[in-house]
Amino acid sequence: MAQSGARVYPLRSDPFVPDVMMNRLRQALDPFLLMLIATVALASILPAHGQGARIAEGMADAGIVLLFFLHGAKLSRAAIWQGARAWKLHAATLATTFLIVPILGWLLGRFGPVPEAMRPGLLFLTLLPSTVQSSIAFTAIARGNLAAAVVSASFSNLLGIVVTPLLVALLMQRAGSGNLVSLSAVEGIVLQLLLPFVLGHMLRPWIGGFIDWHRAKIGRVDRGAILLVVYAAFSAAVVEGLWQTVSQDELVMLVAVSTGLLLIILLTSWGMGRLIGLSREDAIVLQFCGSKKSLASGVPIAGVLFPAAMVGPILLPVMVFHQLQLIACAWLARHYGAQVAGDEDAAMVRG
Template identity: 50%
Template structure:
């Protein structure tokens, strides 16, 4: 890694690109896909357990109290993104087809990621407690807000409904491990203070598992072959521009709100990302009978772009942290 840093090549970014290459050649299918899915869930649960064990209870409580931070993140997720999504209709039909625009608007309506938002905040040495609360609240509210926004802004063939199983998944996979970590914290506090590598390893490992799982799913579904290469490149460019606009807006919002460095990192990472894990199941319900592959393609592309770009940002901010 030190050798690569001399040439300004980040080893973590290379790892993500390598995982994408492996998923393109050897995608997880059938039982292997099930195993990868479970490994990803276990890694995310372990990640939240370690966060719970590392965070002092008073820090967790302060994260809950920071309502201004959470409001800014929610505004970016459920106001800024939808506005940009509606404005993107100007790109139809010259750049985007109707199906691709439907997918682009849909990606603007889904909640923020949880695992990668918090992992990148941790890598960048931001306010992890604030990120945990913001990302979790975004996903809990997204169960209700995303279907409501879809009904308001889009025509769907399915029936938008609140999926209570999503709430149960969030509680079991994220909150339960976190509170278990809080309970066992006195036993692990000294060990974790001496050895920071376990959390760092789980941070990066869980992100790589998410990348492999998502890209494998795209390969198995064959959605990368459903369009011409130039149309995919055009969509990729649109996703890059969308992410650049949101990153600029979240950075400006953090400064305008007067947040410190740690809180500005939370706004950027929690406010700029969209959840593939939440978006895919919702799409199958809301767009039943429609070309799901094309509709979720913008979300899948955006997901890959956001991970690569935010990984680079997190590593850069980690190096410049005081």
């Protein structure tokens, strides 16, 4: 309950209305991805050097802090309690996100046809938490359990602040990527990710109404912070010779491998839902929340964990997978939603 003296804002309608999200997701390309591509192109042509690079890195660090502060402020306790009762679904979603998919990524890096330069990024991709907004939007379109999707996606992102760095320390170092998680990286996780998140959530009784009412503007701030981190990361990578070490053939291979990985994850998550006896609505949540990987979380986490010159190559697979999962899940969501609509129409005819 909001504390006395807190400003009250009028409630907006549900931001995840299926008709609105359907129109947005019909586009073959995510507009934000186009901005990311433009940012990478800018960093490739005009990378930050010297003092400019230090300023860009400082702004990126500030953007990471702001990003996770806003993530904490947006997390609703009411939504958590509303959907927390579906414990079997949430356990299956977290097991898919942080156990099954990382094992697939590790196996792919060890035995798959993955170029050496791409292996750390592909493995890092599989260690990320689920997306929040798109997972919920796809669940709404598919007529799944919306409250449970809010809980699963939000809890995945919350755990990812701690679990993803731990998995990086465990799997990426054993995969031969060197000592990636140092004491300074741990301090960065606490100061740039965890502390701002907790502070934002603690302040939600006072600022939550403002955050919810200005959700669209806050979303632009989120995206701006991510673009800052991407520019700083790719600037450092370009200065270190990124595009001299990654060939066109390797990029094509990356798309092919990412497509195959996404297909396996989608089939595995759906099969797990059938295996443990979830309802259709809950199985949809498991598939969408369990198969997705968050670019919004991956960019700042990579910026904290890895040396500046490594962040660009690490993020390439995340950006490719981000677009592929949007296209595939948009089609699946429309397909599931059309099935439900068809069943309802048939029931009305019989009635």
